[in-house]
Amino acid sequence: MQEYERKQLLERVEREGATVGADIPETITVQGEEIDLRMFVFEIKRRETVPPGERDRVERAKKNLRRERNDRIERIEEDEISREKGEELAGSIIGIDRALNALESLGPTDLEREQQAQQAADRKRWMSFLQKALGRDDDGPTRRGR
Structure with a gap:
């Protein structure tokens, strides 16, 4: 991947409205564990508030998603990857951002x-x-x- 392509991808994932119209990934691998991300987010979002027993789970999920997002950005920034792999990573980062936005916008916990x-x-x-x-x-x- 050329340096200008790398910068374009990084700008794309950091763009203010990048998540508009983006889908939450069906599944995502976070630290070697596959997670049904879309189902998890919709399960939590359908409630008006996060029940006390689920708070820790949601906070842990947000923390792990942020960590995975940072790892993927770092891969775009530093790894020798193809343009296709960079596009794939950028798309997944935007999906993670979409999931994080949904989880952050939950009602009072x-x-x-x-x-x-x-x-x-x-x-x-x-x-x-x-x-x-x-x-x-x-x-x-x-x-x-x-």
């Missing part, structure tokens, strides 16, 4: 923290309502009737 925040907001609204109903301003004295 900490249900307990979300529940606590909602309860705090409910208490605040209730206290505000009570203060208005009792005729009190924010920390001010009680208003006397007519």
Whole structure:
């Protein structure tokens, strides 16, 4: 592969909209292990939030995908590969990016923290309502009737 072809491939995978219209690979080999990536991503995405038991699995998958992405970029940058192999690697990197984008865009993963925040907001609204109903301003004295 010529140096200018290598640079073109690297620019292609780093382009802002590179994942637009890209498919998540059906399967991908990450550190010697074949993963059904598309099925994994769709399985996780169909839920509104990541259940507590799945959080570690999702975080591990994202970490491994990032590592694999970096390894593949390094192969394009440094290895003596053919143009065809470079194209294949670039396509797989874009697919990995697509999968990472899907996994990163998941809803809140900490249900307990979300529940606590909602309860705090409910208490605040209730206290505000009570203060208005009792005729009190924010920390001010009680208003006397007519």
